[in-house]
Amino acid sequence: MLDRFTKTALVLMVVLTAIFIVGAYLGYIGGHEMEGTDAIVEEHAASTAVNVEATSSVPAITDMVGEPLGFTIAGIVAGFIVGYLWTGLFRREENA
Amino acid sequence: MHISDGILTPEWCLVWFAIAIPFIAIGVWQMKRGTKENASYLPMLAMMGAAVFIISVWHIPVPVTGSCSHPIGTPMSAIIVGPFPTVVLSTIALFFQTFFGHGGLTTLGANTVSMGITGTFGGYLIYVLLRKINSPLWVAAGMAGFVGDILCYLAAALELALSLNPGSVLSHWAIYSLGYMPTQLPLAVAEFVFSAGIVQYIADRRPDLMLGKLWGEVTDA
Numbered sequence: 001m002l003d004r005f006t007k008t009a010l011v012l013m014v015v016l017t018a019i020f021i022v023g024a025y026l027g028y029i030g031g032h033e034m035e036g037t038d039a040i041v042e043e044h045a046a047s048t049a050v051n052v053e054a055t056s057s058v059p060a061i062t063d064m065v066g067e068p069l070g071f072t073i074a075g076i077v078a079g080f081i082v083g084y085l086w087t088g089l090f091r092r093e094e095n096a
Numbered sequence: 097m098h099i100s101d102g103i104l105t106p107e108w109c110l111v112w113f114a115i116a117i118p119f120i121a122i123g124v125w126q127m128k129r130g131t132k133e134n135a136s137y138l139p140m141l142a143m144m145g146a147a148v149f150i151i152s153v154w155h156i157p158v159p160v161t162g163s164c165s166h167p168i169g170t171p172m173s174a175i176i177v178g179p180f181p182t183v184v185l186s187t188i189a190l191f192f193q194t195f196f197g198h199g200g201l202t203t204l205g206a207n208t209v210s211m212g213i214t215g216t217f218g219g220y221l222i223y224v225l226l227r228k229i230n231s232p233l234w235v236a237a238g239m240a241g242f243v244g245d246i247l248c249y250l251a252a253a254l255e256l257a258l259s260l261n262p263g264s265v266l267s268h269w270a271i272y273s274l275g276y277m278p279t280q281l282p283l284a285v286a287e288f289v290f291s292a293g294i295v296q297y298i299a300d301r302r303p304d305l306m307l308g309k310l311w312g313e314v315t316d317a
Contacts, residue, residue, distance in 0.1 A: 035164070037275070037276055038198075040275065041276055042103055045257075048268065049260040
């Protein structure tokens with residue numbers, strides 16, 4: 001059995017992940033465009049560049065493949081970890 | 097603070113890589129030493145790596161500014177697993193974040209310097225100083241998060257100014273910093289809260305997971 005600390009930490013991680021996913025979904029269906037500060041500052045910086053040509057570019061893999069690929073890999077790894085710990089997490093105490 | 101490919105000049109990309117590499121090498125060496133001394137260190141490294149990745153990739157909307165940004169998580173990680181190993185973790189996180197459209201491969205060194213080195217060591221220094229004057233653990237950890245977060249963005253602004261505006265570095269550093277701050281200050285407060293909470297929680301429940309042996313008595317609750 002896992003100790004109380006590990007259980008609490010894992011439950012907390014699951015709750016935080018759930019909050020992130022729900023938040024992302026609500027943001028997605030809400031359709032509000034809140035541009036990232038990084039991009040805003042970068043665009044301004046590129047426009048003020050002296051003697052250099054600066055244009056922001058992101059790896060081509062990002063557009064269509066990157067996020068699904070990243071989440072797939074993360075999901076597979078997380079699935080193996082949770083599966084490995086499953087009995088320790090959810091097994092009932094015999095004398096409970 | 098994720099600077100994209102194509103923004104920095106090649107010379108500056110190389111400079112930031114040259115600065116980052118020694119920190120990464122020391123971090124790898126300390127990771128090896130830490131795993132030999134403490135069996136719990138490896139899973140804690142994995143957990144901190146995942147935490148830094150998620151914390152520093154998730155853009156949180158800040159309604160008052162109409163834009164979004166993210167905390168960095170590296171000050172918290174530095175307190176728990178050490179600053180040099182945190183540089184390695186943040187480099188790995190930044191590499192995978194390029195898949196999500198954050199940052200870039202040619203700017204990996206620059207982003208490592210801002211998030212992995214400046215944010216980490218700046219926050220960790222504040223933590224050590226506050227612990228030296230007997231500040232409560234949660235206050236020291238929280239202030240590390242707050243200061244590390246702000247320093248990270250100041251470093252990113254400096255990187256942009258050095259590369260793009262070599263004739264007026266200071267004024268453009270100020271301009272870019274001011275561009276980051278309205279969104280970043282509220283998030284730095286959030287960084288204070290979760291850094292303080294998580295470090296205090298681990299110190300209360302599992303102090304053996306804090307690297308007291310490697311990083312001195314300052315990590316004791």
